Amino acid sequence: MDVRVAVVGYGMGKYHCSDISKTTGLQLYAVCDIDPVRRKAAQDDWGVKTFASYEEVLSDKKVDMVVLATPHDTHAPMAIAALEAGKHVVTEKVMCLSVAEADAMIAAAKKAGKMLSVFQNRRWDSDYVTVKYVVEQGMLGEVFQVASCVDGYGQPGGWRAHKKHGGGMLYDWGAHLTDQMVQLAKSDPDTVFAQIEHRVWNVDVDTFAKVMVRFKNGMVGEIEVGCISWIPRPRWHVRGEKGALLLEGWDDQFRLRTEVNGIKTEMRFDKLASSWQEYYRNISAVLNEGAELAVKPEEVRKAIQIIEAAFRSAETGKAVKV
Numbered sequence: 104m105d106v107r108v109a110v111v112g113y114g115m116g117k118y119h120c121s122d123i124s125k126t127t128g129l130q131l132y133a134v135c136d137i138d139p140v141r142r143k144a145a146q147d148d149w150g151v152k153t154f155a156s157y158e159e160v161l162s163d164k165k166v167d168m169v170v171l172a173t174p175h176d177t178h179a180p181m182a183i184a185a186l187e188a189g190k191h192v193v194t195e196k197v198m199c200l201s202v203a204e205a206d207a208m209i210a211a212a213k214k215a216g217k218m219l220s221v222f223q224n225r226r227w228d229s230d231y232v233t234v235k236y237v238v239e240q241g242m243l244g245e246v247f248q249v250a251s252c253v254d255g256y257g258q259p260g261g262w263r264a265h266k267k268h269g270g271g272m273l274y275d276w277g278a279h280l281t282d283q284m285v286q287l288a289k290s291d292p293d294t295v296f297a298q299i300e301h302r303v304w305n306v307d308v309d310t311f312a313k314v315m316v317r318f319k320n321g322m323v324g325e326i327e328v329g330c331i332s333w334i335p336r337p338r339w340h341v342r343g344e345k346g347a348l349l350l351e352g353w354d355d356q357f358r359l360r361t362e363v364n365g366i367k368t369e370m371r372f373d374k375l376a377s378s379w380q381e382y383y384r385n386i387s388a389v390l391n392e393g394a395e396l397a398v399k400p401e402e403v404r405k406a407i408q409i410i411e412a413a414f415r416s417a418e419t420g421k422a423v424k425v
């Protein structure tokens with residue numbers, strides 16, 4: 104029988120409904136939102152059962168899995184409650200706000216014998232997939248530095264502008280960029296140094312963060328996220344011993360410089376094709392066929408370690424050992 108899924112939170116939740124409804128082995132069973140307007144929209148869009156409270160979702164025995172597409176501060180408590188109620192859990196990024204929360208979530212999943220995963224959909228972004236391919240093919244020689252940036256200019260709004268809800272750029276875009284960096288490094292974070300600014304907009308969250316992370320294997324990642332940057336830095340800049348790779352913003356084409364048979368050369372090439380749909384294909388395969396989970400919470404925990412250490416580093420002005 105298909106895995107019956109309840110999506111909680113109908114903002115980004117709408118995207119989840121769409122992907123889940125297209126995935127063999129998963130059934131979009133219900134949507135929950137505390138906002139009646141959003142509930143009505145979900146009902147109109149999908150014709151599914153709607154719930155006004157999370158407690159109702161958890162007490163419905165037909166719900167096999169919940170997807171949490173709610174503000175960041177709710178992910179850990181809601182995930183733990185669902186696991187204790189015997190449901191599988193997919194939570195949106197950011198997985199949670201601290202390493203202690205990540206550990207509690209992982210322990211709750213182990214205790215319940217249920218699946219816990221995080222929607223790190225940007226592991227299937229075509230720009231990231233291309234960077235990973237180029238690095239893994241050895242096209243740059245040994246890679247020692249990866250810079251990854253998503254910044255722009257605009258005032259944060261809604262819950263994203265409030266610290267108590269886990270707002271700010273580092274928990275938001277930073278959740279994607281730190282996770283991608285961990286996957287590229289294939290190593291554990293060792294030391295973190297960060298600059299975090301609260302400038303321009305009158306909000307109590309970070310509006311810019313630059314995080315430098317040294318991994319145990321020696322690779323250094325530089326992550327920048329912000330909403331106060333008038334001119335963004337390149338999306339990717341990767342340095343290896345035998346070449347460098349660049350992607351400006353969300354351009355279609357990468358630029359790569361290297362040496363071939365003694366000739367210094369430059370090439371431009373398109374991003375590889377990739378689709379976020381792969382995430383839910385994997386979730387279905389895990390739950391229906393016992394496949395290996397693509398986004399394991401223990402791996403995402405490493406990104407949370409980096410984010411937590413970055414906040415500590417910015418506070419103290421010192422590099423922090425993870």
Ligand SMILES: NC(=O)c1ccc[n+]([C@@H]2O[C@H](COP(=O)([O-])OP(=O)(O)OC[C@H]3O[C@@H](n4cnc5c(N)ncnc54)[C@H](O)[C@@H]3O)[C@@H](O)[C@H]2O)c1
Pocket residue numbers: 111112113114115116135136137138141156157171172173174175177195196197222224261262275
């Ligand atoms: N992975 C991605 O590409 C991506 C993109 C956008 C947003 N997100 C993530 O999705 C999550 C939600 O962001 P959003 O932009 O959709 O925010 P949003 O504010 O648009 O939607 C959140 C919804 O959750 C509902 N909600 C809040 N508390 C609830 C509760 N206790 N029970 C039921 N419903 C509740 C709100 O009423 C709202 O409709 C965040 O974790 C965000 O980081 C991820």
